[in-house]
Amino acid sequence: MNRAWVRRQLREQWRGRDVALVYGLVVVVVSIVAAVRPPGQLRDIVAGSSTNLANLRQRPLAVLFASAFVISPAWGLWIIAPMVVAYGALQRWLGRTSVIVVGVLGHVGATLFVATMEITELAKGRVGFRIALRPDVGVSYALAAVAGVLVVHIAATWRRRYVLMSLVVIVGQFFILGNFTGLGHVTAWLIGLAVAVPVARATRTQHRVIL
Secondary structure: OOHHHHHHHHHHHOOOOOHHHHHHHHHHHHHHHHHHHHHHHHHHHHHOOOOOOOHHHHOHHHHHHHHOOOOOOOOHHHHHHHHHHHHHHHHHHOOOHHHHHHHHHHHHHHHHHHHHHHHHHHHHHOHHHHHHHHHOOOOHHHHHHHHEEEEEEEOOOHHHHHHHHHHHHHHHHHHHHOOOHHHHHHHHHHHHHHHHHHHHHHHHHHHHHHO
């Protein structure tokens, strides 16, 4: 009886969260394997998978992909928990494909916008050339975009609180960090909000057709 209950609970947790769980597991494994390497090798792994200006110029597609699977330092893996919750909510609402599309849009869109701003600031002499080698890896841009889309999925009674909390987190970290990574999170969240508008219209139209 207990085993059957456990299996049912596991199936329920897996249902609608398989994208997040598989992706999160891969990120955890890759990040831990990287973290236990000697410091020099860890720096090489992060530098090689980073979406900095130098890497984006030489091999953009490779680093855009690789950077989404590395979190460093390892204590940053705490973000996997909210990622599973957010991705799971979006997948249960719109399906696997939507989760992947939104995540890619947030990760790639925010990364390229940040790169454009870095190039602009570099050209104006406001930042040093070291910015071209600044490490930038992780899952946070994609998560911010997913959080933006979920604004229209939250129940109306909780939506205002959710938006306020999101603004506090997203805008707050921008002012706290005061760097291009903070700008990337804001950009990714806005990308999510932009996607949420047509999604909300489409779901309302579908709901009317079904009724």
